[in-house]
Amino acid sequence: MELTFTPEEEAFRKEVRDFIDANLPDETRDYLKRGNPPTKEMTVQWHKTLHAKGWATPRWPAEWGGPGWSVTQMYIFQQENQKAGAPDPQGFNVGMIGPVLIQFASDEMKKEFLPKIASLDYWFCQGFSEPGAGSDLASLKCKAEWDEAGQQWIVNGQKTWTTYAQHADWIFLLVRTSTEGKKQEGISFLLVDMTSPGVEVHPIQTMDGAHEINSVFFTDVKVPAKNLIGEVNKGWTYAKFLLGNERLGAPRVGASQAKLEELKEIAKTRIVRGKPLWDHPRFRDKFVEAQVELKALEMTTMRVLSSMEAGADQSKPDPATSVIKIKGAQMVQRMTELFVEVAGEQAMPWTDGELGDNARIGDPWVERAAPNYFNFRKSSIYGGSDQVQKGIISKAILGL
Amino acid sequence: MNFELNDEQRMLSDSLTRFLGDKYDFEARRRYMAKDGGYDPAIWRGYADLGIFALPFSEDEGGLGGSSVETMIVGQAMGYALTNEPWAEAMAIAPSLLQAGSADQRASVAEGIIGGDTLPTWAHLEPGMIDRGEDIATTATADGALSGTKTVVSFGAEANLIFVTAKGPEGLGLYMVKGGAKGVEARAYKTQDGKRAAELSFDGTPSEKLTGGIAAAEAIALAEARALSAVMAESLGCMEKAIEETVEYIKGREQFGRAIGSFQALQHIAAGAVVEKEQVKSMAMYASVMCDDTDAQARDLALSAAKVKMCDASREVGQMSIQLHGGVGMTMEYAIGHYFKRLTMLEIAHGDRDFHMDRLCEAGGLAA
Numbered sequence: 001m002e003l004t005f006t007p008e009e010e011a012f013r014k015e016v017r018d019f020i021d022a023n024l025p026d027e028t029r030d031y032l033k034r035g036n037p038p039t040k041e042m043t044v045q046w047h048k049t050l051h052a053k054g055w056a057t058p059r060w061p062a063e064w065g066g067p068g069w070s071v072t073q074m075y076i077f078q079q080e081n082q083k084a085g086a087p088d089p090q091g092f093n094v095g096m097i098g099p100v101l102i103q104f105a106s107d108e109m110k111k112e113f114l115p116k117i118a119s120l121d122y123w124f125c126q127g128f129s130e131p132g133a134g135s136d137l138a139s140l141k142c143k144a145e146w147d148e149a150g151q152q153w154i155v156n157g158q159k160t161w162t163t164y165a166q167h168a169d170w171i172f173l174l175v176r177t178s179t180e181g182k183k184q185e186g187i188s189f190l191l192v193d194m195t196s197p198g199v200e201v202h203p204i205q206t207m208d209g210a211h212e213i214n215s216v217f218f219t220d221v222k223v224p225a226k227n228l229i230g231e232v233n234k235g236w237t238y239a240k241f242l243l244g245n246e247r248l249g250a251p252r253v254g255a256s257q258a259k260l261e262e263l264k265e266i267a268k269t270r271i272v273r274g275k276p277l278w279d280h281p282r283f284r285d286k287f288v289e290a291q292v293e294l295k296a297l298e299m300t301t302m303r304v305l306s307s308m309e310a311g312a313d314q315s316k317p318d319p320a321t322s323v324i325k326i327k328g329a330q331m332v333q334r335m336t337e338l339f340v341e342v343a344g345e346q347a348m349p350w351t352d353g354e355l356g357d358n359a360r361i362g363d364p365w366v367e368r369a370a371p372n373y374f375n376f377r378k379s380s381i382y383g384g385s386d387q388v389q390k391g392i393i394s395k396a397i398l399g400l
Numbered sequence: 401m402n403f404e405l406n407d408e409q410r411m412l413s414d415s416l417t418r419f420l421g422d423k424y425d426f427e428a429r430r431r432y433m434a435k436d437g438g439y440d441p442a443i444w445r446g447y448a449d450l451g452i453f454a455l456p457f458s459e460d461e462g463g464l465g466g467s468s469v470e471t472m473i474v475g476q477a478m479g480y481a482l483t484n485e486p487w488a489e490a491m492a493i494a495p496s497l498l499q500a501g502s503a504d505q506r507a508s509v510a511e512g513i514i515g516g517d518t519l520p521t522w523a524h525l526e527p528g529m530i531d532r533g534e535d536i537a538t539t540a541t542a543d544g545a546l547s548g549t550k551t552v553v554s555f556g557a558e559a560n561l562i563f564v565t566a567k568g569p570e571g572l573g574l575y576m577v578k579g580g581a582k583g584v585e586a587r588a589y590k591t592q593d594g595k596r597a598a599e600l601s602f603d604g605t606p607s608e609k610l611t612g613g614i615a616a617a618e619a620i621a622l623a624e625a626r627a628l629s630a631v632m633a634e635s636l637g638c639m640e641k642a643i644e645e646t647v648e649y650i651k652g653r654e655q656f657g658r659a660i661g662s663f664q665a666l667q668h669i670a671a672g673a674v675v676e677k678e679q680v681k682s683m684a685m686y687a688s689v690m691c692d693d694t695d696a697q698a699r700d701l702a703l704s705a706a707k708v709k710m711c712d713a714s715r716e717v718g719q720m721s722i723q724l725h726g727g728v729g730m731t732m733e734y735a736i737g738h739y740f741k742r743l744t745m746l747e748i749a750h751g752d753r754d755f756h757m758d759r760l761c762e763a764g765g766l767a768a
Contacts, residue, residue, distance in 0.1 A: 001402065001409075001469050001688075002689075003689040284764075285761065287765060288760045288765045289757075292760070293679070293709070295686065295709075296683050303403045306402050307403065310402075320678065323678045323679075326675055327675060389671075390667065390671035393675070397674055398670055398674065399647070400647065400651065400661045
């Protein structure tokens with residue numbers, strides 16, 4: 001057991017930090033530091049910069065363009081990238097569909113899709129949830145029927161909560177291909193071109209005012225046979241693998257660490273009842289408690305990665321990923337709560353600019369405090385809600 | 401960076417777990433507690449025969465030169481089996497305090513501990529002491545005669561080697577007293593979690609001062625850090641077993657015509673406890689590595705962070721274990737209550753949550 005970094009690992013950290021410093025556009029850095037989510041252009045620009053360096057797909061095998069990093073290096077990269085306030089590499093591509101193709105797709109399909117997924121020439125979105133299939137994902141109804149004459153799939157149905165469908169070139173889709181037997185055994189996994197006739201994207205506005213998510217409608221959408229991953233009716237297995245990977249990426253420890261440091265800086269300059277907030281014992285308690293939990297989460301995340309590297313079965317999700325999903329969501333949410341608590345009444349103005357510029361008061365971070373708090377309630381809901389994760393722990397770890 | 405144990409560490413874990421599985425089930429534990437002094441000397445000897453006491457001592461001292469990771473492995477197994485003997489005094493505290501002593505002192509004391517002949521303890525806390533390591537009222541004369549009162553000394557009446565913190569003519573010092581020395585009076589009692597302890601008073605008691613190593617204050621801080629790491633490991637073992645016992649119980653207990661473990665309300669409570677236990681496991685590993693850190697402030701803050709996490713998790717895991725057992729969880733007969741009591745004592749051992757929160761808050765938190 002060795003928790004300290006070797007001089008080589010520290011040198012790697014410096015290399016990553018220097019690269020980010022030299023290449024991350026100031027505009028992106030400043031925009032994200034104010035608490036905004038990255039725009040599509042910012043994500044694409046930074047993803048492509050990382051891709052050119054060979055760093056956009058840290059967990060992929062070298063054969064498919066991964067950098068061949070150790071778990072520690074992956075962790076350092078992720079931490080530095082998040083701490084610098086840079087956009088993450090596009091997660092649906094790099095963390096979800098890419099690994100599924102690498103694990104389960106034919107060589108032909110890998111060759112067709114992986115390079116463009118890695119480079120973000122194809123922006124993928126995730127077509128899993130439906131209005132009637134949320135936590136009970138396997139009850140999904142969006143169907144693909146085999147068209148023998150055209151040797152293709154015909155897709156009909158609706159997906160929802162589809163993040164950044166408005167940006168996407170492709171969608172990876174869970175579809176019902178059989179209604180016989182167990183519901184999990186009639187699901188297949190398709191890749192669908194978003195420009196196909198019959199695909200319609202309808203925006204959904206979230207309570208913070210943002211447009212991240214959408215409903216996607218499919219009406220007689222034709223999908224070539226070659227766009228099916230693996231075998232027909234085996235899609236549930238691939239989906240579970242994907243969800244395990246999604247949970248692994250959930251904690252965003254580096255981002256929470258950066259938020260906590262930012263809070264400290266704000267607290268030092270913010271005068272509350274005659275002294276800096278930093279010197280108020282109740283704030284200091286909250287800060288330290290968050291730091292302790294975050295340190296534990298950092299160690300738990302590394303522990304899971306370390307045991308995966310040490311040879312745990314890669315094709316099945318480790319139930320410990322449910323632990324880090326729950327804690328990761330909790331910490332992200334805790335950070336957003338703390339920003340609202342620090343902003344106090346200055347968090348009240350809604351600053352969409354509709355009534356003119358007069359709505360903008362206070363520091364730049366203040367206007368994002370409440371919207372981010374509202375927005376990040378999502379993190380204990382998506383990727384399998386806290387309650388779904390507890391169900392997984394009960395069954396897979398405790399045998400209940 | 402890696403979190404995996406090496407082959408030797410896995411063997412250590414296996415052999416100690418096997419030994420405790422054979423010798424230390426819940427019924428055996430009751431028998432040992434009923435013996436004079438509240439423990440079975442054959443078990444202490446058994447630990448020595450397994451070689452675990454040699455682990456924390458350097459090769460110069462006659463030991464195996466293990467790190468605190470080995471101590472963590474031992475502590476986890478001890479917590480899981482709910483053992484009572486002062487293993488942490490032997491493996492975490494004594495080797496640390498001895499760093500204030502000469503090479504001869506270190507080697508001769510180590511020999512006794514490694515061989516199982518010595519049952520060591522540390523007389524540190526005093527009645528009315530408001531901070532750990534300060535306000536020591538026990539005094540030592542220039543020739544090492546000790547006078548004062550110490551409280552909650554683990555196995556204070558049974559130990560045959562007592563490390564004593566006292567103020568001498570040159571300030572804070574560490575002294576060694578042999579069991580049964582002149583002028584020692586012990587008022588022994590059982591502790592809430594089934595161990596033994598004593599109030600010890602010294603009245604001109606002869607002692608040997610530790611001299612020739614690091615300053616006493618540094619050795620004390622090191623002992624506290626390693627003791628905290630031991631607490632983390634022991635509490636992890638306790639939590640693992642408490643969750644196992646609880647899950648077994650709710651699988652078997654039927655109400656409303658079905659196993660109560662099939663109810664989602666109970667499943668989610670148990671799953672929440674697993675999440676907390678996993679966080680403690682991570683912090684136990686962090687603590688075991690950080691307690692050997694050469695930067696004393698980084699070390700102490702890391703151990704404080706670990707202890708704060710442990711205190712919160714211990715409440716959740718301990719209380720849920722009793723709750724899910726229902727009425728039988730309240731009884732002396734069932735093991736679970738004893739795990740709950742041990743966890744509660746570990747929460748307050750070596751500084752409670754407030755003590756460690758204060759230490760972190762005063763420093764402005766962990767280094768970024």
